[in-house]
Amino acid sequence: MTGTAIWAGVAAIVITATTGDVLQARAMKEIGDLGAIRKSQGILEIARRVLINPWFLSGLFFMALAFFSLLVTLSWEDVSIVGPASASLTFIANALAARLFLKERVDHRRWLAALFVAGGVVLLAH
């Protein structure tokens, strides 16, 4: 498989994984503190709220797409390249997407954390 196809595969993993993460984070932000809901309304209410939340369900769909793109890309290239490349780029893409779509305040501390972790993940895979 050509280099372009492999990087397109990695890009597909990063985009779908980030979309899934952001949608799920948005779902949980809107549902609110699960600890508080469990105390007042019980664990079944948590399951109900999560499972009927449209953001959560679309997040699951994108997570499934990410898993599928990972499987396909892994059939073209070694896990030692695809794994760390997609995991570390997903960390950085998530920081960008959380800032844009979740309006999180990504300060220097969080950017540094994302970059350090992304670099560390690449090294860990060697």
Next chain:
Amino acid sequence: MTFRKYLILAAVAVFASCGDVCLARGMRDFGAVTAANWHQLFGIVLNPWVLTGIGLLLLFFGSYLTALSWADLTFVLPATALSYVLMALLAGLLLHENVTFSRWLGIALVTVGVGSVASGPAVTPTTLPKWEPRDPETRISKSAGSDA
């Protein structure tokens, strides 16, 4: 951040790494997936290692969603990245994979990243609306009200 919340973040990292290591151990029993044997993959879910791995990953997903319910995504992801460190150490101990110098360097980088974010605030003020599940009765009364 309460002690209980730190426990949940730790649970995310521990369940994720133990779950992945169990899956990796189970897939060793299967061997390499090829075009000839891929359909036998469905049988691997009965492997005790794979079953344990799936159970642990479900626990991971539950604790991950719990963390996201009170913390930012840009906090939860780096704060639980210790799972990568745990995975490298577990793979060295249990699966006898080699922990090389560059892996130790990676462990150091991830730890610095985790430390820097975990000492900061878990959540930033958000402008997103609170989402409440609509129950049929209020929806009917609301639409009836708007018609009037």
